Amino acid sequence: MEFVYRLCLVIPLLSVVLSDWQGDALYDMKIKLNATGNQLSDWNQNQVNPCTWNSVICDGSNNVIQVTLPSMGFNGILSPRIGQLQYLNVLSLPGNKITGEIPKQFGNLSSLTSLILENNQLTGEIPSSLGNLTKLQILILSENNLNGNIPDSLSNLSSLNDVRLAFNDLTGQIPDRLFRIAKYNFTGNNLNCGTKLELPCASNLSDAGGSHHSELGAVLGSIGGALALLIVAGVALFLWKRKRRGYRREVFVDVAGEDDRRIAFGQLKRFAWRELQIATDSFSEKNILGQGGFGKVYKGVLPDNTKIAVKRLTDYESPGGEAAFLREVELISVAVHRNLLKLIGFCTTPSERLLVYPFMQNLSVAYRLRDFKPGEPVLDWPTRKRVALGTARGLEYLHEHCNPKIIHRDVKAANVLLDEDFEAVVGDFGLAKLVDVRKSSVTTQVRGTMGHIAPEYLSTGKSSERTDVFGFGITLLELVTGQRAIDFSRLEEEDDVLLLDHVKKLVREKRLDAIIDRNLNKNYDIEEVEKVIQVALLCTQATPEDRPSMSEVVRMLEGEGLAERWEEWQQVEVNRREEYERLHRRFDWGDDSIYNQDAIELSGGR
Incomplete structure (x- = not known):
């Protein structure tokens, strides 16, 4: 099982280091937008996987699905290569100074649901190719300098429920189909409504419910409705003139149903x-x-x-x-x-x-172990013990006291936060239930971070409470060593890449001094450290049935029942090691030093 785990680890790692055409397209986007030196600084042409870049969100298959860059001050143009991002759901660039035309290649974004380019300086016509975006729900191009007609092709978009084209130089007739959607705004243009429907002509944004009943037309036919229209028209004209004089301001518009009310779920x-x-x-x-x-x-x-x-x-x-x-x-x-x-x-x-x-004042355990700044306190050993026990108790509650039970699926030091008293607070629990994990392949089905994922979860995509136990065991090793779950720098020393294997090796060699985080400066109880390591190794056994439950882990950390479990483990581990060495001789485990240093996350850029 351990050997299979290693093989499963190599496949996704290799895929990450391959050339990524999506990264090339996004880098071209950065160049065309005239991003300055401190803007999008991590959009590096030599880093081909864009899923770790700021403002870029990917799905579980490392496909770019969202690019959101509001109010960045870009003054360049839109790259036609954006049209290559066939998995892109959301492209949002409002509040910049982008010039030029909307590339017709945007019509190739077959997965796009939201295109938001408002408050820029775009010119030219709205491309008719946008009518190819069958999944498009939101189209916001307001406050630009677009001209020409509204393409009839937009009438074919059955999913479109929000279109805002206000304050441009558009002319011609508004397609009737666009009056039937939930939200629209065409004010500040020279457009002909041309509709015989009893519907608001320029905008329906004031209709909070987004409904279009016939009584709405009756109200507009009344004197009060006429006065309201005059007021709305006057305000629209005022804003349009302000825009033409060069005034620009940030406009906040909530989507339908998102006003200032509160809907309570308990205390939510x-x-x-x-x-x-x-x-x-x-x-x-x-x-x-x-x-x-x-x-x-x-x-x-x-x-x-x-x-x-x-x-x-x-x-x-x-x-x-x-x-x-x-x-x-x-x-x-x-x-x-x-x-x-x-x-x-x-x-x-x-x-x-x-x-x-x-907001957690002391950030995460991972930050306090590896990323803390000079002058900030190091996590001392008593605090690390308290963090280990607190984390275990939190997971025990999720597994054994929630109905239905909640499986975390990504237990690691980065997901254990620290409050103002440095008490452990487990975050991100239950989030795997909020997303669609019904995928066809293992790499999209599995959620978590390489090095923390249990072997059976990686190979089958099936998780249980015991997958969390495995992740907790790796977290204990992080607390003891201060190291990452995967560290490719150890390849230079011909050592194990996986922290788990590295620790096992040093335990066999009885070199505990080489395991413990040097930042502790030898201020720890060696017997307590040894017990924590023993609990970690029991939690990370290859077979899930052999791992303890989180309630058993809590008791072992409190000093109950560890000695017996550890004695059993030692004998099992001897047999397992012999089997692994036999397989290792059959399949030479090569030296791949090209991998990325950071733990690779199967669920997207982290």
Whole structure:
């Protein structure tokens, strides 16, 4: 099983280092936009996998599905090569100074659901090729300098439910089909409504429900309706003139149903998109706390100065849409434990799912082990022990006290957060239930981080509580060693790439001093360290049935029942080692030093 695990590890790693045409297309996009030196600095032409780049979100197969770059100050043009991103769902570049035309190649974006290019300086006609985007739901091109007619081809888009073309130089007739969608805005153009339907001509954004009943036409026919139209027209004209004089401002428009109300699931709040946009400074890159297979996390501040962490989920589409998402949110919200991260709210739009958590002052265990800045405190040994026990108790609660049980699927030091008292708080639990993991291949089905994934989960795609136990065991090794689960620099020393194998080797050689994190400066109890290592190795056995449950792990960390389990493990490990060496002689495990240093995440860029 261990040998199979190694073989399964190599396949996805090899795929990552191969040339990525998507990265080439995005790099060309960066060049054409005239990005300055400090903009998109991690969009590196030599790094062919773009899934780790800021503002880029990928699915589980490393396909680029979202590119979001609002208010960056770009003054270049749009690259036609963007049209090569056939898996792209969302392209959002509002609030820049982009010039030139919308490339006709955008009509090749067969997976696109949202195209948002408002508040730029685009010219030319709206390409008729956009009528090929059969999945397009949102088209926002307002506040540009577009001219010509609205293409009739847009009438063929049955999924389109939000089209905003306000404040351009468009002429001709508005296709009748566009008046039937949930939300539209054509104000600030020289357009002919040409419709005989009793519907608002220029815009229906003021209709919060997005309905088009006949009584709406009756109201507009009344004196009050006429006055309202005059007022709306006057405001529209004023804004249009401001635009033509060069005034530009940021305009916030919430999607249908996303006003300032709150919908409660217990103590949960339903946030409006606008609130989270303002709190995170339009999801600025400078506010990114981290990124992973489930999305990026942004630091935010609410109007009452409450600090929050906002996670923008990727690959959230599950059967039942928003209703299914809300059911799963409710499930997560009822999992309340001192060692679990509390969900305080959420936000949904047609193209976004966001979760809101309290901000953890001391960030993650991974940060405190490996990424802390000079002058910041090192995690001492008593704190590491407390973190280990707290994490175990949090996972025990998810497995044995939640109904239905919740499997984390990505247990690692980066997902264990630290509050102001350095108490362990497990985050990201249950998120695998919020996304669609019904895929055909192992690499898209499995969610987690290479080096932390149990061998049976990697080879079959089937997870259980014992896959979390395996990940917890690797997390214990991270706490002891301070090292990553995969470290390719060890190849230079002809050592094991996997932290688990590296530790096993040193345990066999009775070299505990070489295992322990040097940042501890020998300030630890060697017997306590040895016991934690023993628990970690019991948790990471190749066969899931041999691993302890999390309740057993808690008891062992508290000093009960470890000695007996460890004695049994030692004999099993001797037999397993002999079998592995026999297979190793048959299949020469080569030296591949080309791999990326960081642990490769099967669920997307983190």
